[in-house]
Amino acid sequence: MATTPSPVPVRKHFSMIRGFHLADAFTLGNAACGVGAVFLSMAFMASQSLAQFLWAAALAPAAFVFDVFDGRIARWRQTHSALGRELDSLADVISFGVAPAALAFAAGLDGGWDCVLLIYFVCCGVSRLARYNVTAEALSAGADKVKYFEGTPIPTSVVLVGVLAWAAWQGRIGDAVWGGAWMLGPWQLHPLTLLFALSGTLMISKTLRIPKF
Numbered sequence: 001m002a003t004t005p006s007p008v009p010v011r012k013h014f015s016m017i018r019g020f021h022l023a024d025a026f027t028l029g030n031a032a033c034g035v036g037a038v039f040l041s042m043a044f045m046a047s048q049s050l051a052q053f054l055w056a057a058a059l060a061p062a063a064f065v066f067d068v069f070d071g072r073i074a075r076w077r078q079t080h081s082a083l084g085r086e087l088d089s090l091a092d093v094i095s096f097g098v099a100p101a102a103l104a105f106a107a108g109l110d111g112g113w114d115c116v117l118l119i120y121f122v123c124c125g126v127s128r129l130a131r132y133n134v135t136a137e138a139l140s141a142g143a144d145k146v147k148y149f150e151g152t153p154i155p156t157s158v159v160l161v162g163v164l165a166w167a168a169w170q171g172r173i174g175d176a177v178w179g180g181a182w183m184l185g186p187w188q189l190h191p192l193t194l195l196f197a198l199s200g201t202l203m204i205s206k207t208l209r210i211p212k213f
Contacts, residue, residue: 026070027087033063034095041099041106050168056103057165060158063095067155089129096154097125100161104196107164107173112187117197124200125154131204151205160195167192 040056043049070088101118109118128151135150164173172178179191202208 023070023073024087026066026073027091030063030066030070030088031091031094033059033066034091034099037063037095037099038102041102045106053103053106053168053173054165056099056106057161057168060095060099060161063091063099064155064158067092067095085133089133092129092154093122093126096157097122100157100164101196103161103164104193107168108175108177109190109193109196111181111189111193113184113189114193116187117189117193117200121157121196121200124203125157128154128203149210151208152199152202152210154203156203157199160199163192163195 037056037059040052040059044052044056067088101122104118105114131150167173167178177190177192182189182191
């Protein structure tokens with residue numbers, strides 16, 4: 001006796017979007033701020049308009065607000081999901097990793113050694129978020145959220161963006177960037193870039209534990 005084949009599920013258009021929660025919309029707002037900051041950084045390099053640089057910097061705290069609220073909304077509505085966690089990490093890489101590095105490059109931290117350190121900073125951020133995603137369940141110990149961060153969270157790069165914004169406001173970017181420039185071998189290094197190297201190193205620290213409130 002022939003069996004009736006199981007019906008093939010109908011895939012609706014935009015089925016992935018239908019599965020998004022309210023918290024995911026805030027996460028995408030975070031990512032949008034990061035992409036906007038990258039675009040404005042590139043526009044600043046073409047126009048040298050201080051307003052564009054400051055708007056790019058202003059999108060970092062805006063992204064931070066979205067990042068804070070997406071977690072709170074997810075807990076409030078009890079809509080935690082693996083998709084939401086991955087979305088959050090990808091958005092953070094853009095807004096707090098790539099965007100600050102792009103802004104630093106636009107500010108004049110564009111020497112060979114600067115580029116190496118900015119790439120290191122972004123790679124540290126990516127590594128830190130990957131480690132968090134893998135260890136979050138173990139660190140939470142069955143609770144709704146983790147009790148502490150291993151290494152500094154990547155959104156702390158907002159502080160670096162604040163430093164760049166203040167430098168720009170004071171006219172201390174480009175050729176007049178704080179700390180000047182050093183020639184080390186074949187490449188140039190701006191000492192201000194060392195702040196990004198320090199931030200990246202703190203993010204991947206295994207022993208540094210920061211309570212999560």
